[in-house]
Amino acid sequence: MPNPTAAILIIGDEILTGRTREGNAHFLAGELARAGIDLRQIRVIGDDHATITAAVRELAGGHDQLFTSGGIGPTHDDITADAVAAAFGRAIDVREDARAILAAHYAARGVEFTPARMRMARIPEGAALIDNPVSGAPGFSVENCHVMAGVPNIFQAMVAGLLPRLTGGAPLESRTWQLMVAEAAIADQLGALASAHPEVSMGSYPFVTEGQYGTNLVARATDPAALNAAFAALQAAFPEGK
């Protein structure tokens, strides 16, 4: 059976304007590879209701899982929850279970539970909550769409709670063979090896270090035996590597 597929949707004007360098997609990409979930697309869009709704419909419809990051805080620009509810045709309102979690979180810290904070208890009808051990306010899953915070340590904590609940596949394993030659010098041989091992994805990534050209050859596969065979062939073809 092929591995399940996924997309990541990052929501936030601050990324599109160059203010913030996004890191949640990179973090989750690594986690998904280890979980055997095949990430097909990452998309970054702004804080716009219609844009979010359209992207959620398209990406949730085209993949087994969709993960979103950003826009679920207490301020006026946090519109992800409402847009996701609209995408799935669900009602959204303050929900008692989420309200209780927030109330307990703030009570334990002596923090006032204001109307702005109550906004974070707005959860689409029928959604399952995603635990937020950092700051209380939960994420949620509607069907195959998992809505999480943009703040990196909260996002990572939510992913840690969510991923074990999802059905994964065979982890994507990768091995790297580094050569101190320009990639053009090995392109033909590498292309032949890639053709001979169609079940293994072979990538070639050039770099320059101290004025020297180098190339990292990366073999990736979900089948460890196929990966090992292809990697042995790589090593034999380019014995000068390491």
Add this chain to the structure above:
Amino acid sequence: MPNPTAAILIIGDEILTGRTREGNAHFLAGELARAGIDLRQIRVIGDDHATITAAVRELAGGHDQLFTSGGIGPTHDDITADAVAAAFGRAIDVREDARAILAAHYAARGVEFTPARMRMARIPEGAALIDNPVSGAPGFSVENCHVMAGVPNIFQAMVAGLLPRLTGGAPLESRTWQLMVAEAAIADQLGALASAHPEVSMGSYPFVTEGQYGTNLVARATDPAALNAAFAALQAAFPEGK
């Protein structure tokens, strides 16, 4: 006149598998904001011909400019040039001007001009070349689609050559006001300010430093007078900020 719009398409399996943390989109996002080009979407996809072709058609059709990064090197997994040619229905082959650039680059360095390197002279019919002062192999523009390398220093050099040729708009300016309070504490006041200044985008970005909650309030606009008025209102509403 509204600013022109843009999308960025990043091409490479190494990003979707979590091997590489992408940085070209963040770099270009900042450059586009300064050039007055309104970045609407960043998309990351894998090295797959049909996926690239479909994404190029959709994003070039939906935006004034499309910038791509990755997949134009000499190896078998470098398929961007062919996919972009297909997206625009153009023929692609080794082109004499690109071949001459590469021949001169390698001759000056005493490097052999191999068939693999010749692959980098494959340019879609009618495309304009984008200069690569780092490693010779040019990028190219087909209609509104600008195809550049994935290696960061080459990508940045290509952007530096390309951007002055494009029609920009009013630069997006931004000002930040930092408060050492949780964002929920100022959400209502901020929402009212955002409503009162509809021509200015106001974002709220929480952080934690040394156990203290803080919030960066960011006002963005292309009209400096509107930005200054909104920022003065922010400062007056939250005099404890800096």
